[in-house]
Amino acid sequence: MSQSTVSRRTPRPPSPWKPVKQSRKLSNPNAVVSLNGRWGYLFTAPFFVMFLIFGLAPIIYSVYIAFFNWDALGTQDFIGLDNFTALVADDRFWNAMANTFDIWLMSTIPMLILSISLAAVLHNPYLRGSTFWRTILLVPNITSVLAIAIVFGQLFGRDFGIINDIIGALGFQHIDFVQGTQSSHIAIASMIVWRWTGYNALIFLAAMLAIPGELYESASLDGATKWQQFRYVTLPGLRNTITFVLIVGTIGGLQVFAEPLILGGSYNGGDSGQFSTLTLFLFDQAFVAYKWGYAAAIGIMITFIVAIVSIINFYITRKLAGEKK
Amino acid sequence: MKSTILINPNKKPKWHKMGVGGYIALIITTFLSIFPFYWMFIVASNGTDEISKVPPTLLPGPRFFTVVSHVYEALPQFNQALLNSFYVGTAISVAQVFFSAIAGFAFAKLNFRGQKYMVLFVVLTMMLPSQLGIIPLFMLMGWAGLLNSLGALIIPALVTAFGVFWMRQVIDTQVPNELLEAASIDGAGVFRAYWNIVLPIIAQSSFVLGLFSFLASWNDFLWPLLVLNSPENFTAQVAVNQLKSSYAIDYALNMGGAFLSTLPLLILFIFVGRRLVRGVMDGAVKG
Numbered sequence: 011m012s013q014s015t016v017s018r019r020t021p022r023p024p025s026p027w028k029p030v031k032q033s034r035k036l037s038n039p040n041a042v043v044s045l046n047g048r049w050g051y052l053f054t055a056p057f058f059v060m061f062l063i064f065g066l067a068p069i070i071y072s073v074y075i076a077f078f079n080w081d082a083l084g085t086q087d088f089i090g091l092d093n094f095t096a097l098v099a100d101d102r103f104w105n106a107m108a109n110t111f112d113i114w115l116m117s118t119i120p121m122l123i124l125s126i127s128l129a130a131v132l133h134n135p136y137l138r139g140s141t142f143w144r145t146i147l148l149v150p151n152i153t154s155v156l157a158i159a160i161v162f163g164q165l166f167g168r169d170f171g172i173i174n175d176i177i178g179a180l181g182f183q184h185i186d187f188v189q190g191t192q193s194s195h196i197a198i199a200s201m202i203v204w205r206w207t208g209y210n211a212l213i214f215l216a217a218m219l220a221i222p223g224e225l226y227e228s229a230s231l232d233g234a235t236k237w238q239q240f241r242y243v244t245l246p247g248l249r250n251t252i253t254f255v256l257i258v259g260t261i262g263g264l265q266v267f268a269e270p271l272i273l274g275g276s277y278n279g280g281d282s283g284q285f286s287t288l289t290l291f292l293f294d295q296a297f298v299a300y301k302w303g304y305a306a307a308i309g310i311m312i313t314f315i316v317a318i319v320s321i322i323n324f325y326i327t328r329k330l331a332g333e334k335k
Numbered sequence: 336m337k338s339t340i341l342i343n344p345n346k347k348p349k350w351h352k353m354g355v356g357g358y359i360a361l362i363i364t365t366f367l368s369i370f371p372f373y374w375m376f377i378v379a380s381n382g383t384d385e386i387s388k389v390p391p392t393l394l395p396g397p398r399f400f401t402v403v404s405h406v407y408e409a410l411p412q413f414n415q416a417l418l419n420s421f422y423v424g425t426a427i428s429v430a431q432v433f434f435s436a437i438a439g440f441a442f443a444k445l446n447f448r449g450q451k452y453m454v455l456f457v458v459l460t461m462m463l464p465s466q467l468g469i470i471p472l473f474m475l476m477g478w479a480g481l482l483n484s485l486g487a488l489i490i491p492a493l494v495t496a497f498g499v500f501w502m503r504q505v506i507d508t509q510v511p512n513e514l515l516e517a518a519s520i521d522g523a524g525v526f527r528a529y530w531n532i533v534l535p536i537i538a539q540s541s542f543v544l545g546l547f548s549f550l551a552s553w554n555d556f557l558w559p560l561l562v563l564n565s566p567e568n569f570t571a572q573v574a575v576n577q578l579k580s581s582y583a584i585d586y587a588l589n590m591g592g593a594f595l596s597t598l599p600l601l602i603l604f605i606f607v608g609r610r611l612v613r614g615v616m617d618g619a620v621k622g
Binding site: 036037038040041042043044045046047048049050051053054056057058060061063064065066067068069071072075127128131132134136137138141143144145146147148149150152153154155156157158160161162164165169170172175204208209212213214215216217219251261264265267268271272275289292293296297302305306309310312313316317320 | 352353357360361364365367368369371372374375378386387390391434435437438440441442443444445446447448449450451453457460462463464465466467468469470471472474475490491493494496499507512515516519520524525526528550553554556557561572575576579586589590593594596597600601604608609611612615616617619
């Protein structure tokens with residue numbers, strides 16, 4: 011529509027301010043060179059200005075106050091690396107770290123397996139009602155963590171939760187999903203799995219649909235079974251997507267706090283800190299103990315941990331997800 | 336299957352047929368996806384006593400409006416909280432679409448010095464844990480006098496690296512360079528090219544970005560909890576959390592609140608669910 015509006019006009023000579031020299035190497039090789047690139051500075055300025063004020067400046071300031079004994083009441087004493095040495099010696103920190111990784115593993119692995127399997131089912135062109143199934147998959151993702159945690163908290167309840175009703179009916183002892191360490195991690199991980207499996211299944215499905223159909227055709231001509239098709243055609247084709255989902259999942263998973271916060275109803279992550287996580291510990295120090303310098307140091311440690319785990323993930327999935335192209 | 340191929344090589348079955356197992360898996364998934372929402376309503380409409388029985392009631396009860404009235408007794412500002420969430424979500428999604436689309440356009444289609452490094456910078460900022468700067472941000476809001484106001488929720492969220500990156504991908508793949516070249520030969524300036532050509536093409540994707548921003552804002556929990564403290568400024572999430580803390584074990588009340596705060600999203604989802612699905616799939620990393 012707009013195209014014809016534009017092209018109906020009489021061609022004009024190019025405007026004088028079209029400065030890009032074709033000979034110079036373009037900063038953006040895909041750019042439309044006939045458009046004046048300098049507008050780019052203006053167009054991207056709102057993002058950079060806002061990010062500078064509300065994103066970057068707070069982060070830099072956070073690094074600064076990590077070297078201080080800094081609290082909400084006005085104490086501001088420079089103490090060098092003391093916050094970091096205290097943190098390394100703090101049992102609560104290591105406990106939170108262990109819990110975070112346990113919850114992350116218990117949510118990531120089932121979530122990956124379930125979402126790839128669901129995507130494989132949805133990938134079959136003989137499937138009926140595929141739009142309906144796809145839409146259903148996204149339903150859990152639209153709710154708030156708060157609402158989920160309230161419902162799951164009830165479902166996992168020790169005395170009157172449905173899950174314990176089932177466990178009891180099968181003849182086992184009721185499990186306390188809040189007081190136990192491992193069992194509380196299961197409850198939290200299940201909230202994460204419930205919320206993200208469908209979303210990631212759609213991501214994997216999109217990637218599967220991008221795999222050329224000829225590959226499946228030749229595989230089935232070679233007599234490949236369903237499983238062999240999946241193992242030798244689908245899975246290698248998902249390499250980058252698995253890496254992406256894992257890295258995004260790591261960034262989110264290592265910062266998990268809302269589920270444990272609501273499950274326990276406080277920042278301490280359970281009576282004995284059995285489901286305290288790194289970010290929850292940060293908030294506990296920042297907004298309950300008001301030790302802002304110490305909390306900032308925790309934030310920096312989380313950043314390093316997320317970066318290291320993301321890099322490890324990147325290499326492991328490259329290796330695991332099959333042969334190189 | 337193997338023998339079919341051997342006997343009749345001309346018939347190339349590209350796909351194995353859909354088995355019953357697949358449908359069973361999908362039906363179980365559907366059940367598990369819907370059940371928590373259904374359960375919210377069951378508990379809210381039966382009251383805490385009914386669901387404490389073994390086996391519990393699995394059908395809606397008659398007490399839903401009683402529970403709702405309890406929610407409004409416990410927190411008379413509950414409607415205001417829903418409205419606040421709506422205002423904040425709308426403001427954020429409109430701003431994010433506006434700023435992200437124009438920045439995404441610049442990153443995708445314009446050539447300016449340093450462009451490459453700026454894009455890299457945007458990607459790197461997406462990797463930063465969002466909690467890292469939360470204490471200084473809180474201090475900043477205090478200095479700016481924005482604590483306990485909806486501005487503290489809106490202003491830091493006006494534009495995100497994710498939105499910019501997403502719009503860059505969308506414009507890069509959906510808007511052909513030839514169209515923009517033709518327009519500029521016809522004498523259109525950068526802004527006219529953006530307005531007349533890019534915007535109509537990306538309208539659908541912008542809508543999806545707006546929806547995601549709205550959902551994220553509606554569901555945001557911790558930041559509103561930190562910066563808001565008077566009930567007339569609460570968002571829906573803070574209000575629901577308030578119910579939780581004032582009545583420790585009243586599940587019916589909690590679930591009633593949770594249900595009321597989720598209902599607008601479920602209704603929205605009925606109308607836009609399919610577009611959201613397409614948005615998620617369009618934005619996926621493939622390969």
